[in-house]
Amino acid sequence: MDRGAGRFAPSPTGPLHLGSLLTATASWLDARARGDAWYVRIDDLDTPRNRPGATDSILASLDCHGLHWDGPVRYQSARIAVYERALADLAARGCVFFCSCSRRTVGSQRIYAGNCRARRAPTPDCSIRMRVDEVAVDFDDLVCGHRYEVLAETVGDFVLRRRDGIIAYPLATAVDDGAGEITRVIRGRDLLASTAAQLLVIDRLGLTRPAYGHVPIVVNTAGQKLSKQTHAAPLDPSRPLANLRLVLEALGSPAAAAPAGTSTELLAAATGTWSIDHLPATDPVAPS
Numbered sequence: 001m002d003r004g005a006g007r008f009a010p011s012p013t014g015p016l017h018l019g020s021l022l023t024a025t026a027s028w029l030d031a032r033a034r035g036d037a038w039y040v041r042i043d044d045l046d047t048p049r050n051r052p053g054a055t056d057s058i059l060a061s062l063d064c065h066g067l068h069w070d071g072p073v074r075y076q077s078a079r080i081a082v083y084e085r086a087l088a089d090l091a092a093r094g095c096v097f098f099c100s101c102s103r104r105t106v107g108s109q110r111i112y113a114g115n116c117r118a119r120r121a122p123t124p125d126c127s128i129r130m131r132v133d134e135v136a137v138d139f140d141d142l143v144c145g146h147r148y149e150v151l152a153e154t155v156g157d158f159v160l161r162r163r164d165g166i167i168a169y170p171l172a173t174a175v176d177d178g179a180g181e182i183t184r185v186i187r188g189r190d191l192l193a194s195t196a197a198q199l200l201v202i203d204r205l206g207l208t209r210p211a212y213g214h215v216p217i218v219v220n221t222a223g224q225k226l227s228k229q230t231h232a233a234p235l236d237p238s239r240p241l242a243n244l245r246l247v248l249e250a251l252g253s254p255a256a257a258a259p260a261g262t263s264t265e266l267l268a269a270a271t272g273t274w275s276i277d278h279l280p281a282t283d284p285v286a287p288s
């Protein structure tokens with residue numbers, strides 16, 4: 001059988017924190033335990049949110065925690081022509097429409113009401129949306145089990161390209177993860193809700209579905225996901241071993257307390273005992 005691959009795909013919006021280290025480590029361990037490749041992709045399409053220096057900081061942080069990747073780092077910003085071709089392909093298949101609704105109109109709807117579904121030609125300042133029709137998507141998540149979702153009820157016609165021309169997350173992620181190279185996407189449970197939309201894009205483009213596993217996310221004592229918005233503290237690069245032990249403990253790894261002098265030794269112990277079955281059912285709380 002061909003060697004599979006996993007990936008870690010951060011957005012360069014700030015330094016890694018304990019939560020992003022946890023998803024990176026889970027994905028790395030899952031790949032290494034299977035003998036798979038592990039790639040790093042920088043999801044840098046949302047340029048207004050990118051922060052100068054964030055990519056370098058993330059890569060240095062992965063490196064100092066022993067999470068070494070294969071091959072060159074990939075950048076979504078270098079692949080815009082590929083996403084545009086996928087969009088043209090979807091348009092040729094009648095899967096998309098052009099939406100000229102104002103932000104105010106759409107913002108007041110829980111699910112997009114489909115006002116522009118008949119628009120098959122672009123207008124200035126329009127977004128491009130995927131038609132979800134009455135399609136049901138189902139998949140077996142490696143962690144969360146069987147999922148069945150009727151997109152019209154959960155997400156509605158979602159945006160593939162924003163009004164400002166920026167390719168939206170569901171399209172770029174589907175094109176990259178569906179290209180056949182990535183076989184397992186291990187990422188945070190906060191992204192479980194966006195998976196069905198990505199699978200619809202993958203299916204409509206005739207791409208290859210990877211397997212998905214959505215792991216618990218680290219929350220603060222208020223129950224919020226650690227993120228830049230919730231002011232998560234950046235990782236202290238001077239204590240990689242302690243950071244990794246916290247993360248392994250949160251992943252239920254029996255190796256969390258294993259004797260180790262370096263990150264690489266600790267990760268080797270964790271790789272040998274890695275199992276998705278060890279993951280806790282509830283989200284781990286970051287120490288304050």
Ligand SMILES: [Zn+2]
Nearest residue numbers: 099100101116
């Ligand atoms: Zn519209």
